[in-house]
Amino acid sequence: MKVWKDYQEKNKDRFLAEMLDLLRIPSVSAKSEHKADMLKCAEAVKKNMLAAGADKAEVMPTNGHPVVYGEKIIDPSKPTVLVYGHYDVQPPEPLELWHSGPFDPVIKDGKVYARGSADDKGQFYMHIKALETLVKTNTMTTNIKFLIEGEEEVGSPNLGKFVAANKSLLKADVILISDSSMLSMENPSLDTGVRGLSYIEVEVTAANRDLHSGTYGGAVANPITILAKMIAGCHDENNHITIPGFYDDVVTASAEERALINKAPYNEKEYKDDLGVKELWGEKGYTTYERTGIRPTIEINGIWGGYQGEGAKTVLPSKATAKISARLVPNQSSHKMTEKLLAYFKSIAPSSVTVKAFEHHGGEPYMTPIDSKGYKAASKAVETTFGKAPIPVRGGGSIPICSILEKELGIKIIFMGFGLDNDNLHSPNEKYNIENYYKGIETIPYFHKFFAEG
Ligand SMILES: [Zn+2]
Numbered sequence: 001m002k003v004w005k006d007y008q009e010k011n012k013d014r015f016l017a018e019m020l021d022l023l024r025i026p027s028v029s030a031k032s033e034h035k036a037d038m039l040k041c042a043e044a045v046k047k048n049m050l051a052a053g054a055d056k057a058e059v060m061p062t063n064g065h066p067v068v069y070g071e072k073i074i075d076p077s078k079p080t081v082l083v084y085g086h087y088d089v090q091p092p093e094p095l096e097l098w099h100s101g102p103f104d105p106v107i108k109d110g111k112v113y114a115r116g117s118a119d120d121k122g123q124f125y126m127h128i129k130a131l132e133t134l135v136k137t138n139t140m141t142t143n144i145k146f147l148i149e150g151e152e153e154v155g156s157p158n159l160g161k162f163v164a165a166n167k168s169l170l171k172a173d174v175i176l177i178s179d180s181s182m183l184s185m186e187n188p189s190l191d192t193g194v195r196g197l198s199y200i201e202v203e204v205t206a207a208n209r210d211l212h213s214g215t216y217g218g219a220v221a222n223p224i225t226i227l228a229k230m231i232a233g234c235h236d237e238n239n240h241i242t243i244p245g246f247y248d249d250v251v252t253a254s255a256e257e258r259a260l261i262n263k264a265p266y267n268e269k270e271y272k273d274d275l276g277v278k279e280l281w282g283e284k285g286y287t288t289y290e291r292t293g294i295r296p297t298i299e300i301n302g303i304w305g306g307y308q309g310e311g312a313k314t315v316l317p318s319k320a321t322a323k324i325s326a327r328l329v330p331n332q333s334s335h336k337m338t339e340k341l342l343a344y345f346k347s348i349a350p351s352s353v354t355v356k357a358f359e360h361h362g363g364e365p366y367m368t369p370i371d372s373k374g375y376k377a378a379s380k381a382v383e384t385t386f387g388k389a390p391i392p393v394r395g396g397g398s399i400p401i402c403s404i405l406e407k408e409l410g411i412k413i414i415f416m417g418f419g420l421d422n423d424n425l426h427s428p429n430e431k432y433n434i435e436n437y438y439k440g441i442e443t444i445p446y447f448h449k450f451f452a453e454g
Helices: 002-023 032-052 121-136 159-165 223-232 255-261 268-275 288-293 334-347 373-386 402-409 434-453
Strands: 056-060 067-072 080-086 106-108 111-113 143-149 174-177 189-191 196-205 297-305 319-328 354-363 391-393 413-415 431-433
Touching: 002 032, 002 111, 002 121, 002 434, 032 056, 032 067, 032 121, 080 121, 080 434, 111 434, 121 143, 121 434, 143 159, 159 402, 174 373, 174 402, 174 434, 189 373, 189 413, 196 223, 196 334, 223 297, 223 319, 255 288, 255 391, 319 334, 334 354, 373 413, 373 434, 402 413, 431 434
Parallel strands: 080 143, 080 174, 174 413, 189 391
Antiparallel strands: 056 067, 067 143, 106 111, 111 431, 196 319, 196 354, 297 319
8 A cells, every 4th residue: 555655664764763762671571670671661662652543552560560551443343453562572691792782772784683673672563653554544444452561571470360351451353463583585474373382490409518529529429410411311312302291292283284384495504504503403304494383392591500700610519500491382281391391300310419490481382273364364464565475384482472362362363473583582683674674564554454354
């Protein structure tokens, strides 16, 4: 629609500047020292919603960080789209690996570098600018509601309760989320699901204090060695996970779906070069996209113990700790898997150490059908602005709240992510391509149009 394009073209510099302002607020949900920043960011989101033309926007409390709710209702008899996103970000550490400040956005080679640029501030903000486009050009055909939370990166511990308590406020016909990536600008794709997550921490203790490694070494277990062995035993020589029952509930993807996944353009050399790896690694018998989409995995997210300062210290540490997460696929239960992992790591520990294990957070896997009205609207919208129908693919990441949103609100979720896999989400130098940002703002109004027409 020319009227949209004209409006967006005229306002594009401001659209970008506003996103950068949001990125300057260090809204790190995991750290209590950022509590005030969280509130500041929520207020900024609210202000932006109102400026974009929302009738109403509110910062609503939860038992944790607040939720920002906003809406523009044109006609209650028209379909309603609920946009979900999150204004919190991952901690930026390790800071020394950033080329510029994580909360000091820098534009280089057409990319915005800052924590939260792709995940998810830059992406949910496209929806606010899409709303503005629709309002200012007087072309709205759907009601639009926003649910922008502040705890996605810590597992959305309070959002389920919030949604259950605000069902009528959040009543809608579909949920639209831009918090994922597409294959590439040349080969757009739409995620048909997200993986689930189980996240635990395991602490191994041997002696009751750090010991002299000469006096006691050889006589007392080293917790780092023990923990490393426990972790190393999680995969066999085919990189298949050895934890008993790990694959029990997995719904195997159909041959048709596997064929579809493997039709997605994939260049192994480019994939490897981008990551700087000599070889890929993964479960035998599966391709890269299958490994990251239809198969469950286990990753060690962090491991520490003993002396890590400068120089050498001869010590036999008392403790070693690891943070361990599993990505889950349809029909696996996050709760059941967490119990399984906790029990497993306790059961395999030798009696020379004691093991404590506890849960961090989790979320269920989620799949969306590709024959729904919402998926078709998203597909048509992408085809309109990219000139090519998107390929349906399974997303590897997790959005823990998805299954809860569907259960509480009784509606399907559509994933329309505009990021790229190499956006460095959760890593140093997170970036979002400006082209993708504008393309998202251009595409989203078409979703509303086609959804209303469908
Ligand atoms: Zn995210």
